[in-house]
Amino acid sequence: MGNAAAIKEHMDVVGADGAHVGTVDRVEGNRIKLTKQDSGMGSHKGHHHFIDLSLVSDVEGDKVRLSANGDVAVTFEEEESGKSV
Structure with missing residues (x-):
């Protein structure tokens, strides 16, 4: 993502x-x-998660649009340690 x-x-x-x-x-x-x-929710609540920039398809105004649907994108989230959620 440039x-x-x-x-x-x-x-x-x-x-x-x-x-x-x-x-x-x-x-x-x-x-x-x-x-x-x-x-x-649950054990994932209260700490930062990360999305890899390779999932970003566009930046439009005040939105970062991902290449995957929302329900799929959250499966690619990582916790601070680098582990997948």
């Missing part, structure tokens, strides 16, 4: 289907760090 510099804090991250996946905290290396408020 447009990583266009990704800014507080942008919405949405799937190809428009479903909300998260909110950008910041870009770290080749991943988007999502805010803790979008960390999910």
Whole structure:
């Protein structure tokens, strides 16, 4: 994704289907760090998750659009340790 510099804090991250996946905290290396408020439920709640920049298809206005639908994109999320969720 050659447009990583266009990704800014507080942008919405949405799937190809428009479903909300998260909110950008910041870009770290080749991943988007999502805010803790979008960390999910149960054991996944309360810590940051990451989306690999390779899943980004476009940056449109205040949205980061992913190449996968929202329900699929969340299966690619990683925790801070680098493990898949």
